[in-house]
Amino acid sequence: MNERLEALRKLMAERHMDAYLIPTSDYHESEYVGEYFKCRKFITGFTGSAGTAIVTADDAGLWTDGRYFVQAAKQLEGSGFRLQKMGQEGVPTVEEYLAENLPQGGTLGFDGRVVNSRMGEDLKALLEDKEVSFACEEDLIGLIWDDRPGLPANPVWILEERYAGKPAAEKIRELREAMKEARATVHVLTTLDDIVWLLNIRGDDVPNNPVVLSYVVVTEEELYLFINEKTLDGQVRTYLEDLKVTVKPYDEIYDFVRTFRRERVLLESSRINFAVRNNLDPSNRIIDRMNPTVMAKAVKNPVEIDNERKAHIKDGVAMTRFMYWLKKNIGHVPMTEISVSDHLEELRRQQEGFLQPSFNTISAYGENAAMCHYSATAESNKTLEARGLYLVDSGGQYYEGTTDITRTMALGPVTDEEREHFTLVAMSMLRLGHARFLYGCRGLSLDYIARQPLWERGLNYDHGTGHGVGYLLNVHERPNGIRYKTVPERMDSCVIEEGMICSDEPGIYIEGSHGIRTENLIVCRKAEKNAYGQFMEFEYLTFVPIDLDALDLSLMEKKDIEYLNEYHRQVYEKISPYLPEEERQWLKEATREM
Secondary structure, eight states: OHHHHHHHHHHHHHTTOSEEEEOSOOTTOOSSOOGGGOHHHHHHOOOOSOOEEEEESSOEEEEEOGGGHHHHHHHTTTSSOEEEETTSTTOOOHHHHHHHHSOTTOEEEOOTTSSBHHHHHHHHHHTTTTTOEEEOSOOHHHHHOTTOOOOOOOOOEEOOHHHHSSOHHHHHHHHHHHHHHTTOSEEEEOOHHHHHHHHTEEOOSBTTBOOOSEEEEEESSOEEEEEOGGGOOHHHHHHHHHTTEEEEOGGGHHHHGGGOOSOEEEEOTTTSBHHHHHTSOTTSEEEEOOOHHHHHHHSOOHHHHHHHHHHHHHHHHHHHHHHHHHHHHTTTSOOBHHHHHHHHHHHHHTSTTEEEESSOOEEEEGGGGGSTTOOOOTTTOOBOOSSSEEEEEEOEEETTEEOOEEEEEEOSOOOHHHHHHHHHHHHHHHHHHTOEEETTOBHHHHHHHHHHHHHTTTOOOSSOSEEEOOSSSOSSEEEEEEOSSOOGGGOOOOBOOTTOEEEEOOEEEETTTEEEEOBEEEEEEEEEEETTEEEEEEEEOOOOOOOGGGOOGGGSOHHHHHHHHHHHHHHHHHHGGGSOHHHHHHHHHHTOOO
16 A cells, blocks of 8 residues: 555656545446446555545545444555544544645646546635646556556346336436426436436446446437447347437547537536536536436336335345344354355345345444444454344345345344344334325434434434435435435435335444444335325335344333334235245244234
8 A cells, every 4th residue: 555655646746746636436426336446445445435535745544434434444554544534523524634735826636537526616616715726637546556457348238117117218208308497408417327227228337236337418309328339239229229329439428528519508516527527618508406317216116116025025035044044053054254145145146036236245243243334354254153243234136126134133142232222223223114204304304213212322323324225226326315414415315205215224333342233125105195284104115024032122112012013024924925934934933023
């Protein structure tokens, strides 16, 4: 890491750069990125999915959020980078740090393709008084990364309408209607999940997210798809031709947008890269708002919701079989965090329609689970023992949809504190899942329902309670989310609409001791409508037992026990028909009425 850092500083000095900014991003502002784009990991050694690095001549810092504080502190040891804990008292933001440390008339360097336009413009405004210039034409990390992986170019495939629920032609027509409402003549779309959703295609260019490296430009009459043409076979080419899609080379987007003159260009500045935005001629008028596809994609249609129910039955069978296997064999069969995670993936692969995991599985035993986004490595891989708590957060991509579930399990005796914390988290998850609320509520309104049992005891978890989930797409999807404070850059605090799928995942993390999270996916639906308005409620999609061995019923109110029993009745009814007799009997006991 130190050698790489010095090599970068040498390039910076040659180019008279006073600071170099390295975000966690690809050219499309994706949350997870392929190996080609992991520049921040390359230069810092930190492997988490979120973080921003800044390098100056005599300092280097990594900014990341509360999910990764413990992990980042360990991985940055000896790297030359200081951990900057975002949101903590006394810690400057990335922007504040640059404003304070860049000299008058200095130069800030970054690759303009991996910094979003809004951040770029905000930095320009912030640093204007210091007359800071930008050098954003070069990827300096690429110049020192000798064995950098190539750009992915995997085959594109068509998502059939029996899974998508709506033809792409209709989605394109509705997008053009939204453009007219915004009085836009051109729409530049660069977010990968929006593009593949719009065209009903999928691919494999980002790990765990079945998307395709591409850009789209939509006009009133034309639709241009910028993509590596080697990824398109004859069937997909014919399909795109039938949709009246013009295919162009992937990198041609930058020259193409230069041709616009006096257009009204709809784009989302926080989701389009600085280089694309910078290439638009000043004669164009920019309409900066959320891509219309975002809300359309978040509200799942009836076919998608019905398919998601089927996907979650399959996933529930795999997870239930995993719990049975783990409980039966712990202490008798050698197990590590990695080996049990591999076994769970194999159980998922046995389910018809399974494609791949929906994210890297978090398999964490004991104190490792206190790192809520922990990833087991050869160095950290703990052996599981017949005591304490084990946490697994995992999910699958199926033709019928995307799953995401966390269960924490007692592998043997647990402490009183572990039992208390496990019970509070289960109560929190169940209470949110049974929430009823008037239409118009946002996640900000609902978060306290989950946190109340914890806050009453002075406890908390440093992450959101829920995030939106895509349909055979990104496991984290805007714009719906459930959290108690706004994080503007997440853009996940919209009105909760019927058909939106959210996670429900409270937790507790005690550094050096244990971590607990219990997560179900829930879909919003309409309840009764009366004189007060339209009431809404949630329906569980996830059906997997909550480990009764770790519960303390004395902490639970009557309603909490009723919620638990009601949920477990549904788990047994939905999952037991797909299990062999021995596993079915175990499930019956695991979901017994309390």
